[in-house]
Amino acid sequence: xxxxxxxxxxxxxxxxxxxxxxxxxxxxATTRELAACLGVRxxxxxxxxxxxxxxxxxxxxxxxxxMLTEAGCKIATKVKRKxxxxxxxxxxxxxxxxxxxxxxxxxxxHVISDKAIDTLSAQLGHPSTCPGGSAIPESDSEDETxxxxxxxxxxxxxxxxxxxxxxxxxxxRLCSLGLIPGxxxxxxxTSSKGPLVIETKxxxxxxxxxxxxxxxVSPEAxxxxxxxxxxxxxxxxxxxxx
Amino acid sequence: xxxxxxxxxxxxxxxxxxxxxxxxxxxxATTRELAACLGVRxxxxxxxxxxxxxxxxxxxxxxxxxMLTEAGCKIATKVKRKxxxxxxxxxxxxxxxxxxxxxxxxxxxHVISDKAIDTLSAQLGHPSTCPGGSAIPESDSEDETxxxxxxxxxxxxxxxxxxxxxxxxxxxRLCSLGLIPGxxxxxxxTSSKGPLVIETKxxxxxxxxxxxxxxxVSPEAxxxxxxxxxxxxxxxxxxxxx
DNA sequence: CGTTATATTTAGGCTAACCTAATATATAAA
DNA sequence: TTTATATATTAGGTTAGCCTAAATATAACG
Ligand SMILES: [Mn+2]
Ligand SMILES: [Mn+2]
Ligand SMILES: [Mn+2]
Ligand SMILES: [Mn+2]
Numbered sequence: 001x002x003x004x005x006x007x008x009x010x011x012x013x014x015x016x017x018x019x020x021x022x023x024x025x026x027x028x029a030t031t032r033e034l035a036a037c038l039g040v041r042x043x044x045x046x047x048x049x050x051x052x053x054x055x056x057x058x059x060x061x062x063x064x065x066x067m068l069t070e071a072g073c074k075i076a077t078k079v080k081r082k083x084x085x086x087x088x089x090x091x092x093x094x095x096x097x098x099x100x101x102x103x104x105x106x107x108x109x110h111v112i113s114d115k116a117i118d119t120l121s122a123q124l125g126h127p128s129t130c131p132g133g134s135a136i137p138e139s140d141s142e143d144e145t146x147x148x149x150x151x152x153x154x155x156x157x158x159x160x161x162x163x164x165x166x167x168x169x170x171x172x173r174l175c176s177l178g179l180i181p182g183x184x185x186x187x188x189x190t191s192s193k194g195p196l197v198i199e200t201k202x203x204x205x206x207x208x209x210x211x212x213x214x215x216x217v218s219p220e221a222x223x224x225x226x227x228x229x230x231x232x233x234x235x236x237x238x239x240x241x242x
Numbered sequence: 243x244x245x246x247x248x249x250x251x252x253x254x255x256x257x258x259x260x261x262x263x264x265x266x267x268x269x270x271a272t273t274r275e276l277a278a279c280l281g282v283r284x285x286x287x288x289x290x291x292x293x294x295x296x297x298x299x300x301x302x303x304x305x306x307x308x309m310l311t312e313a314g315c316k317i318a319t320k321v322k323r324k325x326x327x328x329x330x331x332x333x334x335x336x337x338x339x340x341x342x343x344x345x346x347x348x349x350x351x352h353v354i355s356d357k358a359i360d361t362l363s364a365q366l367g368h369p370s371t372c373p374g375g376s377a378i379p380e381s382d383s384e385d386e387t388x389x390x391x392x393x394x395x396x397x398x399x400x401x402x403x404x405x406x407x408x409x410x411x412x413x414x415r416l417c418s419l420g421l422i423p424g425x426x427x428x429x430x431x432t433s434s435k436g437p438l439v440i441e442t443k444x445x446x447x448x449x450x451x452x453x454x455x456x457x458x459v460s461p462e463a464x465x466x467x468x469x470x471x472x473x474x475x476x477x478x479x480x481x482x483x484x
Numbered sequence: 485c486g487t488t489a490t491a492t493t494t495a496g497g498c499t500a501a502c503c504t505a506a507t508a509t510a511t512a513a514a
Numbered sequence: 515t516t517t518a519t520a521t522a523t524t525a526g527g528t529t530a531g532c533c534t535a536a537a538t539a540t541a542a543c544g
Contacts, residue, residue, distance in 0.1 A: 008530075008531090010532095032490095041534080042491080043533075048531085064540095111346055112350065113346060116332055163365050171361070181367070195422045210424070211403075252501065282502070283502080283503065285523075286501070290501085305509055305510065
């Protein structure tokens with residue numbers, strides 16, 4: 001049933017392109033369209049369409065065009081989701097320009113795992129669109145992570161998940177305060193105006209509202225499986241020396 | 243001089259492997275070692291060593307082994323840095339297990355840009371080791387973090403970034419003086435002893451040395467190129483629809 | 485309907501990065 | 515030093531994914 005083929009980057013790329021041309025109106029994608037979209041020659045497209053058809057990922061009628069099958073659509077959607085989330089990440093978090101972020105996203109999308117991308121999505125607050133405005137498909141695996149901006153939470157304990165800001169200095173500042181992912185902080189007072197006072201292990205810090213906005217936190221974690229595993233890491237593995 | 247070749251993932255991979263076998267002791271890497279490390283056959287290694295040698299990235303003596311040149315080492319270091327930072331990211335932030343994170347990092351490292359990885363490093367608080375414990379090489383591009391304690395700066399204009407103190411009252415005091423994050427102040431005199439005199443928009447304030455210590459400031463920001471560009475982004479580009 | 489223009493496929497090549505098998509060199513043992 | 519073993523290189527082959535040019539199918543037009 002569910003193909004456990006390992007698809008090549010190129011095969012995924014073609015599926016993604018078909019998905020894109022079909023987006024919304026569900027018409028067939030023509031050879032030329034795809035060639036233009038992918039920056040390859042028509043002949044290369046034909047070749048790949050035959051292969052994808054044999055794998056049951058598209059319905060292909062020679063001289064007529066191609067259309068994703070259920071199976072193909074599932075894969076394409078996943079890839080597109082990764083692409084768009086990665087763009088969000090690269091643009092919003094890393095401050096990469098849109099052209100570069102597209103290029104990088106379109107490579108990383110083929111190697112990043114489903115699990116990693118779901119976490120990333122949570123980190124970003126489950127955005128619904130990519131920087132260009134296109135919709136980001138939902139994940140099929142349910143993964144509730146409760147992430148919000150530090151500037152919006154009420155009193156209590158929170159774990160820092162991520163620093164989001166395109167401004168390097170903001171990040172530097174947060175780092176120099178030790179406010180890095182993994183740290184648990186207590187939010188002390190939250191008057192709707194003025195600085196936010198938070199307490200770390202040994203210090204109190206007042207943060208400007210704007211800065212607090214760039215800190216993504218989740219409620220002090222109950223012991224989750226993922227976290228427990230993470231804490232337990234450490235023992236340098238001889239097998240994967242980095 | 244500085245090779246503006248675009249290297250393939252594979253070429254980078256070999257450089258990285260040579261780097262790894264050389265790490266610490268600077269001996270040559272043998273064909274067999276590399277083959278084992280990369281999971282390919284000896285013959286494939288020989289082939290690639292010749293190519294890398296021609297590109298001036300390694301010193302290769304047939305039957306003897308290979309060693310990175312200055313140029314090759316620079317590239318290998320960059321790749322390794324990316325690898326290890328990505329592992330940190332995938333393990334710490336995404337909760338991926340070490341084996342998987344190694345595999346993913348080893349692919350992403352070849353496509354993620356220098357700029358993106360530097361931002362990521364900052365996000366993670368500039369970690370010095372990968373999850374396995376190996377050192378993460380420094381970035382060659384300087385990334386200014388310019389935060390210091392008010393008690394230590396010389397005359398000039400500064401912006402208050404944070405109030406840090408173990409004492410809740412200190413923070414309250416500073417807040418009541420209007421010394422909150424975001425405010426720009428001029429430091430007037432800095433005798434090495436005694437109170438510090440600072441000037442805000444409309445007042446002069448004398449601060450005790452100890453209090454000044456809990457104020458983190460950065461130099462009044464000039465408009466940097468990076469910052470300007472970043473602020474300007476935004477307009478969704480029709481060219482790269484995600 | 486025939487003719488022309490456009491879109492698509494087929495045929496035949498190329499390159500990077502692998503591989504196996506055969507050969508050559510270097511090192512260790514006798 | 516000669517021989518045996520381990521290591522490295524060369525020669526020749528395969529595959530995926532691209533290409534160009536030629537052949538063919540479809541669509542558009544008078
Ligand atoms: Mn892609
Ligand atoms: Mn893509
Ligand atoms: Mn790699
Ligand atoms: Mn690697």
